[in-house]
Amino acid sequence: DAGVTQSPTHLIKTRGQQVTLRCSPKSGHDTVSWYQQALGQGPQFIFQYYEEEERQRGNFPDRFSGHQFPNYSSELNVNALLLGDSALYLCASSPGRGITNEKLFFGSGTQLSVL
């Protein structure tokens, strides 16, 4: 049983570019959340997807957008990259039906470096 898988594992971009990160949830999970973890900080909630819709959003600008596909996989897009967007981006899934995202299962993350 595959857990949460994310791709790519590492990415280097320059300021102003756009990036797309991908996530496949754990089998049986239908809710996907994205988190940003800066060095030395805890993960910060970006947004959550369920039934292909954004259900909740944290305090992140519109440059951060996402999508969920019918097979529950998800993408995180970041436009107009800033140096401060450099972080580990974590995808987490849960079987919460969009109701709760407790007891999250995290992927190993995508390390994004913006130069």
Place this chain on the structure above:
Amino acid sequence: RKEVEQDPGPFNVPEGATVAFNCTYSNSASQSFFWYRQDCRKEPKLLMSVYSSGNEDGRFTAQLNRASQYISLLIRDSKLSDSATYLCVVGGPSGSARQLTFGSGTQLTVLP
């Protein structure tokens, strides 16, 4: 004030020691509480849920004090493999899509 505050440490303890981590949260309407463990450059993993009655899982004991908005984690007989960052996590008020808020983590190093 941060929503979830933890002492960042680092805590450096010898093998076999007992170590305690504390965490406070600001939203009195919070409904769920957890400790996650994160190894260096890896993803966070759920260590245990925290209940008002307290709960124990082997060498790990978690306590919740709702009146003081305070959560603790006690690790007894520390092992080298316990070295990691411990994240205090709080779930929002009841309602749809309760999101989790993570503390910044407490770093533990168990020394031989």
